[in-house]
Amino acid sequence: MSARTFSPSVRVGNWNEDVSLDEDLLKDFLEKREKGELLIQKSSNLKKNVLQKADLSICTDGYLHFGDTVMLLNPENSEESLSNPSPVYGNYTLSVxxxxSAIHAKSHLTAPCGVSGSSNVKPCGRNAFIITSVDGSEPGEPLCYGQNFALRTAEEFMGNLYLTSDRKSFLKSSKxxxxQEVSLSDQQSYESCWQVVYLDPQLRMEYEGLPVPANTKVLIVHSKTNQCxxxxxxxxxxTLFGKECEITAHTHLNGHRVEENENHWIIVTGNPSDDINTMFDRPKPPSEDQNESKSAC
Incomplete structure (x- = not known):
């Protein structure tokens, strides 16, 4: 029987190179962690910046104005949620x-950048937009039905980007x-112009040119393509934030040629009595029927 020539502690092969490689990898890891350059750190910083709390504008007169910071919310359709109690039914906000690749952004987001419908209805950097004038209207002037305006993100990290869209083509459409695709661009143009349209089609002509009330259901129509x-x-x-819904510019009509819930939006403003909740979260006043029953008692 031959004697064993080496024990398990004996190093064989390119052991010295392997040890050096492991030491270099550890050193590189520690240096990146020290500088905050690890992928998990960059991802955490991105989410921290875009999810940072945003302060929505408070409309004292009940109307929207140029320069207001608002949140666009697509409300839940109660009939659909009852017939199909799926997680996709609920309130969704237009979100960046x-x-x-944005994980590697150091100072701000860059275009092109997508949008999606998020179930997060708390105001933050990714779902807060500024109503911006495109016709020379001064900040503070009321926004009117049928008037062109732009929606842009905040400055600094959110990149000051404009909500934009254009006719779909063979090479460009929603995924x-x-x-018709909707995205964010760093250039303001006619493709980034939108209009607020009154919800009831039978009264749209009467409301044309009147100030738009905040926190009510409206339609938001793309000026160039006339799609909602x-x-x-x-x-x-x-997405980087989980499962979210697709945002497009497309008018969905029912059998009566009326826009369906996919096109309904509430332009939400801040709650003057609470810096945490919005006007959408504010308790609704009792209905007229309840008031009548109380008065009868």
Whole structure:
């Protein structure tokens, strides 16, 4: 029987190179962690910046104005939620949807950048937009039905980007539904112009040119293509923030030629009596029926 020539503690092969490589990898890891350059650190910083609390404007007169910081919310359709109690039914906000490359952004987000419908209804950097004038209207002037305006993100890290859209083509359309794409651009143009339209089609002509009240259901129409901003709950996107819904510019009409819930939006402002909640979260006043029953008693 031959004697064993070496024990398990004996180093064989390129052991010295392997040890040096491990030491270099550890050193490189520690240096990146010290500078905050690890991928998990960059991802955490991105989410921290875009999810930072935003202060919505408070409308003392009940109307929207140029320069107001608002949140665009697509409300839940109660009939759909009862017939199909799925997680995709609920309130969704128009939100910035950064691509994975945005993780490496150091100072601010850059265009092109996507948007999506998020179930997060708390005001933050990614769902707060500023009503911006495109016709020379001064900040503080009321926004009127049928008047062109732009929606842009905040400055600093959010990049001062404009909500934009254009006619769909073979090379450019939304990822899931292949309808008209909506995204964010760093250039203000006619493609970034929108209009607020009164919800009831039978009264639209009467409301044309009147100030737009805040926190009420309206339509947001793209000026160039005349398509309504829409949330498509059945088309799910995987984002850095989880599952969210696709945003497109497409008018969804029912059998009576009336826009459906996908096109309904509430332009939400801040709650003057609470710096945490919005006017959408504010308790609704009792209905007239309840008031009548109380008075009868």
């Amino acid at each position: 949807n950064p691509e994975e 899931k539904s292949h309808l 901003l829409a949330v498509l709950r059945k088309y799910i996107l995987w």
